[in-house]
Amino acid sequence: MARQSRYRRHLLAPARGLRLWLLAIPTILVASWFITVVSMITGFLGVLLFPSATLLMRRQVDRYRDLINRWTDEHIERPYLPEPPREHGVQGIIKRFVALLTDPATWRDYLWVAADPVVVLFTAALPGLLILYGVWGFLLAAFAGGMIGHYGGSDWYAWVHVDPGYDRDAERLVSTLVIATACVVAGFLAGPRMMAVYGRWGRLVLGPTEKSRLALRVRHLSETRSEAVDASAAELRRIERDLHDGAQARLVAMGMTLGAIEHLLDKDPAKARLLLAQTRESSATALHELRDLVRGIHPPVLADRGVGDAVKALALDHPLNVEVNVEVPGRPEPPVESAAYFAVSEILTNAAKHSGARRVWIDMRHEAGMLRVTVTDDGRGGASLDAGTGLRGIERRIGTFDGVLALNSPVGGPTIVTLELPCALSSPKTSPS
Known part of the structure; x- marks a missing residue:
């Protein structure tokens, strides 16, 4: 498989390089x-047009990022600083203009769109151009060289002169075929390497x-903190609602029933015994609801045995056939x-409700500092x-x-959901005695 993948890269890289070259247009x-638009910035028209021109350039550059991420081993994140909140009027237009103008990524994008049409010729597109040049050599040796000579034309293929006597000169035909073959072979061999060079240039x-990485990190942390706060508030509301509608209501009813039993002990012992039996059933139900609520907050098996055994216990209770x-x-x-456990629980619930699946496979491992599920x-x-x-x-x-x-x-x-959470392992897994 690795050899097939390597051959596939050699075959595809020249065509991909040519596509990047055509994208230069x-x-x-x-x-x-x-x-x-930059030349018009001294006037208000330039200020007005600058954001749209910048966003157009960003969309074009994003196409390059997407292709580089897909076709090379490099991964390029979007580097743009967060824009200020939108405001109406002239003040909002000027604030947005200043934010885009002072973003270093704007000018790095311009460096790319100005320089890449030349750089791509000597990196990603070079193997494809070599192959096309080799194909042209084969066409010259086959018939095109004779046609050029027949009509009195004159051309050069590398150092080989294509003139009216070209198609009758065996030495020049062989030289053409050798050069063409060398160009085609060199193009396919150099394709992945030149694509890798282009990927490093893109990165x-x-x-x-x-600066932008720090700003993006701050924005990400702010968003995740806000989401964590919202999730915690929603979880607290759920717990409060479950307690109020479930165990709390049953405990209140049990208290009222016990009061009624107290009055019936002397008057109607048989009915008091009946109410006691009902109260015992209500207490068992309340205890079961409390245990379910505790498991929904943090299952005891998760705390005692870890996420691996907790997921195995989850699989045992699942209606589908789950292998872990x-x-x-x-x-x-x-x-x-806890995050990994509840994520797997939600995914299993989705599979049971929406997928129509019969079997589920869960693979959980820790590698390269990541918990991968x-x-x-x-x-x-x-x-x-x-x-x-x-x-x-x-x-x-x-x-x-x-x-x-x-x-x-x-x-x-099939549906494949992969989770990765960076984490360190605290200690070897042990089983309680």
């Missing part, structure tokens, strides 16, 4: 429009600076364990983060711990 137009220019594989040699921090079901697929299935809530919950969620759910299945 609209990029040159975007760069020209942007610098034209250097299009990646975030330390755990390779976690220690205990993550309790908040991380993969949940796969054999359902109908078609799941989406925006479909209201709770996956977006899971993403927000694990985002509090810098975790990420990846979803792969083609129509027809």
Whole structure:
């Protein structure tokens, strides 16, 4: 498989490089429009047009980031500083203009759109151009060289002169074929390397600076803190509602029943015994509800045995056939364990309700400082983060711990949900005696 993947990269890299070269055509137009707007900044028209020109340039550069992320081993994040809140009127226009003008990423984007049409020629597009040049050599040797000579033309293929006697000169034909073959082979061999060079060039220019990385980090922390506060408030409201509507109501009813029993002990002992039996049943129900509530807050098995065994216990109670594989040699921090447990619980609930699956596979392991959980079901697929299935809530919950969620759910299945939470393991896993 690794060899097939390597061959595939060699075959695809030249074509991808040519596609990046063709992308330079609209990029040159975007760069020209942007610098034209910049030249008008001394007037209000330039100030008015600058945001739209900047956003147009960002959309074009985002296409490069997306292609580089997909086609190379580099990963380039969007580096833009947060824009100020939108305000109406001239003051809002000027604030937005200043924010975009002073963002270092704006000028790094312009450096890219101005320089990349040239840089791509000598990096990503070079292998594809070599292959095209080789193909042209084969065409010359086959018939095009004779046609050029027949009509009295004159051309050069590398150092080989193509003139009226070209198609009758065996030495020049062989030289052409050798050069063409060398160009094609060199193009395919150099494709992945030149694409990697292009990816490093993209990361250097299009990646975030330390200032923008810090600003993005602050924004991410602010968002996750706000989401964590909202989630905690919602959880407290849920607990309060469950207590009020469940165990609390039963305890109040039990108190009233005990008062009635107190009055009936002398008058009607038989009815008092009946009420006592009902009260005992109510107390058992209240205890069961309290235990369910405690398990919903933090299951005892999670606290006692860790997230691996807690997920196995969850699988045993699930209506679907769930297989669990755990390779976690220690205990993550309790908040991380709790986040992973409830995320898996929500995913299993979604699978039972929406997927039409019969089997689910859960793989949990710790590697490279990450707790990685993969949940796969054999359902109908078609799941989406925006479909209201709770996956977006899971993403927000694990985002509090810098975790990420990846979803792969083609129509027809299978659905694969992968969670990654950065964490360290505190100690080797032990079983209680």
